[in-house]
Amino acid sequence: MTDPFDHEAPGPRPGGIAARALGARSQPDYLVRLNSEQRLAVETTEGPVLVLAGAGTGKTRVLTTRIGHLLATGKARPSQILAVTFTNKAAREMRHRIGDLIGPAVEGMAWLGTFHSIGVRILRRHAEMVGLKPNFTILDADDQVRLMKQVIQAEGIDEKRWPAKQLAGLIDSWKNRGLSPKDVPPGDGGGFASGKALKLYAAYQDRMKVLNACDFGDLLLENLRLFREHPDVLAEYHQRFQYMLVDEYQDTNVAQYLWLRLLAQGRRNICCVGDDDQSIYGWRGAEVDNILRFEKDFPGAVVIRLERNYRSTSHILGAASHLITHNEGRLGKTLFTDATDPDAAKVQVASSWDSEEEARAVGEEIETLQRRGHALNEMAILVRASFQMRSFEERFIQLGLSYRVIGGPRFYERQEIRDALAYLRIVMQPGDDLAFERIVNTPRRGIGETTVRLLHDHARARQIPILQAAEELTLTSEIGAKARTSLRDLVAAFARWRGKLGVIKHTELAEIILDESGYTEMWQQDRSADAPGRLDNLKELIRSMEEFESLEGFLEHIALVMDRDSADSNDAVSIMTLHSAKGLEFETVFLPGWEEGLFPSQRTLDESGRAGLEEERRLAYVGITRAKQRALIWFASNRRIHGLWQSSVPSRFLDELPDKHVDVVEQTSSYGGYNVGGVGNYGASRFDRADPFANTYSTPGWQRAQKNRAAGTQSTSRGASRLIEGELIAKSTGPSSAYACGERVFHQKFGYGTILEIEGNKLTVDFATGPKKVVDSFVSRG
DNA sequence: AGTCAATCTGTTTTT
């Protein structure tokens, strides 16, 4: 049997380690480095195994060593092991670490990847069986929504009342649960579009088949269909996958679970590694239940707990462990450590007046640590919601403290990248209507809405791709002369570019396309501040194409691997959300914003009740356990939400931390006027303010004072006036600002401009786009 | 086709 995916030639098994491992009676050295539970998890190769790996207990080591062990003992060849992760980053890391263990043989591990990348791989091989062609397109979130918009409109439903985004969410949740249109229980549409959601779902799926496209959910859903409708195909994979390993099992959704279960029916050698206490993706379909139910789903399963923590101090561990015991329905683990540093810091809890002071306090703490020789790379600020990042960024800019924000808008999501990719997609796949619609008038070609509608109708009526419809319509006089000419040029250009496919190098072709289409020029003409950056991004895109053999390979990669590895080597503090911190560790972790409503998030509480609260608590647990040496928690007494000042109550999670491992820091700030209660939680929260004026903070008068403060007006209100001083010192470069009228300045967003007027720290600057009011700390000398 | 004002909407995010 020839198998294009089998990189490894049949024949003798990989020699090196196998001989070493089996030749001698003594333990192979890779096993000696494990503790007894880890070793058990590695050596229990047959049958279902669930490894409950607490934070910092060597989960990845177990996974990689287990694979090494399977290979070393000759139980499997690299191509016979299915190893699934959630993120590309995790897959990369695993591949790297297995490589360290077994050497170049890791190249043969063709089935190590994310659920989606493996799903695509399988689907492309059997595409015809589910009504697709092997070169089907993978739609991203943006394409999905645009397509749904069209479907909604085609059904004659008011898109305003029933937004496509919402439908996308609904369909996504169905797909997460493994439900294709025929499986959705009637009435499950939640009243969307008066019960038409299901019909829209079916229409959307039909439309995708016509476009020869798949969305992310389909990659798994179609796999399920394939396996169910074609037992012979499933049997082939049963034969192939001798051993299966799954990382972060607590994050699997129902579709992924079903997929695993179908595959595991073969050899039944499935090893899932996860931590129910770190399940934080319930809101996007992950089912903690999958891990809680493992023993029922896989009878005879061996459950192994890894509880020995190698990461954190006993205080950090003690605090996190105690916090998480407040959750019900856990499988239950108790982390412990041998670390006995008598000087280890307790988890620190401190309060601040508002988010600005919080940022100031964190900044001071960071600078102190830095002075003592701690690397910024070993510090992270983990927030619940990304809007919290802003105050830290602002403060760190003022301090000149280097930081990096992890997460945020991704490379592939940028407009210019998506436009460029659309061009490339059409060249690869002329039937990619969504891509065509995206760029048909970008850059402007005088092909407006009317023309596009005409094309659309024609394409629909004749059941042909829009590009072909365009070609046909340029021969008639249905479209205006101007539009017709440019449309004809565009169609001809695509034909020309396609002719070069495989003839010239794909990077060269991409450059030609971007130049000849006028796309590069469009940004060169653009005078806005971010235009140069966009051109750089396009260059970067071309550069990253070099690593691929063909355009096809590159587009596949882009569709599936949407993370950019920001190998930033500078020493900088990381700022990120708690969600994106999972799997990472830092010497020092700052956890700001522990306030009711924010963390736990009110919305989660409203939407998911107790389950939501528990997920928030797990998030808190993840946050604390990221810390190796120090965890510092803050809460602010006042926070501005949607522009309104709200006084806030300390998070209930603070009360759930054990006194033994926590240091509550008394208010050090000169202002604030309240203090944090002593330790001892009888009756009211021990973090309740002892300030008799506390309840005045929510009065209209107080809020007015706060508004004045925000507007820069002096207020006589006690706390506020001091805060203004603080702000002036911190934010303004001086009473009359360090700038002068007529000076040329640069702004991140607006570009270069000339100062027209100065008002304290506020400048009125004449940018290319017109005069704008900006704060002086946001501009630099141009 | 392009600009401006009214209106809405405010978590977490990978693939």
Add this chain to the structure above:
DNA sequence: CAGATTGACT
């Protein structure tokens, strides 16, 4: 409050 999005207008 501020950013994004939409709709009306020119």
